[in-house]
Amino acid sequence: MQNFIINSALDMHLHLRDDDMLKLVGPLTSNTFSGALIMPNLVPPITTKEALLGYKERIKEACKEDEFDAYVTLFFKNDYSYEFLEDIKDEIIAIKLYPAGITTNSETGVASMDVEVLRPTLESMSKLGIPLCIHGETNGFVMDREAEFMPIYESIAKAFPDLKIIMEHITTKEAIELLDKYDNLHATVTLHHLLITLDDVAGGMLNPHLFCKPIAKRPRDRKALLKAALKAHPKLMFGSDSAPHPKHKKESCGCAAGVFTSPIALQVLTQLFEEHNCLDNLNAFVSLNAQRVYNIHPKPKTIKLVKKDFVVPSIYKYKNENVVPMYAGETISWSIED
């Protein structure tokens, strides 16, 4: 049977949530990935050392059966002091900036993306070598939000040439093109944005389980993203943005944004790279690029994928929590060997 080995897989954009949801979804990443960069948009968001260390402990407990590194992040604020950031630096991998209200639990994000307003924290981060992850969307027309954000990425990249900037979950051809214009710009891309366009979300019957922010875009965008991922563009990393929400919050009026992909990510990536004859580039895309960009050394962990049908569970449950994965109930052609 055809098989493929992935070494030390890294998911550089992951929502693990908290409490019972963390206990449910944590192991669905830690059982296959060697490490993951964890988003700070809890309720309330992580803005203090105490909250950060507490969250780290809860992640460790939830994922204790596995060898797994949780690379945690802090929620960006304009008024962090240099001393605070210096003190917390070794506990975090990056700081995540959300424009206020742009997505789930981002109400306390930044009200202005003006470089001068952001300067105090960005200057300290640049001096201390703390990378900046950005949710890059304006509050314009939903299909244009990311493209409209490109000048903002450019202004920050130019003003802080020593600051490592990661454009999170990019969804457009424009973002791919910008990647090569500035040395200090990098990006993550999700699995779902390599696979779907807006048609899959809303072209037929509405599929709430594919609704996310940024929304999936046009075929031209998906094509550009896929091309860059398949060749393992050296500045592009895999970040699932797997964002679980309880089933009742997805299948309801006022659907929460987020696609839950953790349990299928490595199988579907293998299927996708195999279909395009690019399996030789998969380890760079899911691990080596991130190791280089973030200068991290994940624990060795070997995952063997086999070309064997896997029926995706229709739901994952723990106590009162339940969450529907992408491709629920469907069959994919690669499995993880037991």
Ligand code: DOR
């Ligand atoms: O679809 C999304 N869900 N996009 C985000 O930026 C946040 C995430 C979440 O936390 O649910």
Ligand code: ZN
């Ligand atoms: Zn996210």
